[in-house]
Amino acid sequence: MTEEDGQFVTVDGFGRLTGRVSRFLAVGLVALALAGCSGFNLFGPPKVKDEVIIPAEALYQQALDDMDAQRYLTAIKLLEKLDRQHPRSPTTEKSKLMQVYANYRIGKFDESILAADRYLAIYPSGKDVPYVLYLKGTSYFGQIKDITRDQQLSRDSIDTYNLLISNYPKSEYAKDAKEKLVVAYDQLAGKEMSVGRYYLGQGQYAAAINRFRTVVEKYQTSTHIEEALFRLTEANLSLGLVNEARSAAAVLGHNYPSSAWYKEAFDLLAKQGLTPQVAEGSWLAAQRN
Known part of the structure; x- marks a missing residue:
């Protein structure tokens, strides 16, 4: 038995270390063996294979x-x-x-x-x-x-x-x-119409008018313009805004006289003894082509 750094180490007849140092060595050898089996590199991450450079x-x-x-x-x-x-x-x-x-x-x-x-x-x-x-x-x-x-x-x-x-x-x-x-x-015009029709069905006429007005002012070449003018007639009439309702119907008839939507607007006004007519000062006056 010898003393080394304050720790006793036993040396047997074959010169092999026993005791605490031998246990440390055994653990280290096992770790190295496992590392070799798993491909793990104790001294850093594995090297990435270089990518072949192609012209x-x-x-x-x-x-x-x-x-x-x-x-x-x-x-x-x-x-x-x-x-x-x-x-x-x-x-x-x-x-x-x-x-x-x-x-x-x-x-x-x-x-x-x-x-x-x-x-x-x-x-x-x-x-x-x-x-x-x-x-x-x-x-x-x-x-x-x-x-x-x-x-x-x-x-x-x-x-x-x-x-x-x-x-x-x-x-x-x-x-x-x-x-x-x-x-x-x-x-975009179709989206405005979809939301406008929803508001109209809920009796939120002012909100519906805003949507239909957007279509008339911003999307005049869309396929929704005729219905938008009719819905303006319908919504304004529901609010009692007679001049705006008559104006919307008049613009619809002026621009699309053969439209089925114009016939509906005309008949809607006629039920209340009204006719299409653009009111002086209405924003709709600028929408006549």
Whole structure:
């Protein structure tokens, strides 16, 4: 038996340590064995295998080939690898453009919008900005919900299309953007009508009038304009606002004389011995075409 640092250690006939030190060694050997079995590195995290660097043009061409074969998810991964491995390559701009397109093609609209924002932030003067704006607007447009739901997506598509049209009026995408704008605006008008009809049914005539007035003033080219004028006739008459009711019917008859809604408005007034007539000073006077 010997004394070492105040601790007694027994040495047997074979020179092996026993006692506390031997127990420490045994525990250490077990830990090392377990570490070896599990692949755990006691001296730090395991090394990550280095990613093989592939030339930018090769990655881009493979991504295009995958898109031609409609393997869009694979193409997107290749394009993302291109961005990661070659952030300063001239090919990166085309890569970011194709990420907008590829996500759009498979209906991943939120991802397409994010990719469009990245492109626009890095290349605000790029030659493909009109196309990116068009894809972004159409990604919003593709998610528009029915008029009973929130219409923020309609507003977002309108804002994006208007940005495209105002900044690039001669772009080949401007014409289609204008056509989609008509539909998006019609959605907003439809939402106002839906809420207005609800208020009307609840007897909240003032609130209903505000909604129908919005349609008449802001969405004159929508498919809801005729009904909006009729509902203004109906709601104002319910409140006893005879001049406003007559004015709404008169504007409806002036602009849409063959409308079934005008016949309803005319008959509604006739039941109370009234006829359509625009009142002097009414805001509706400005709505006659």
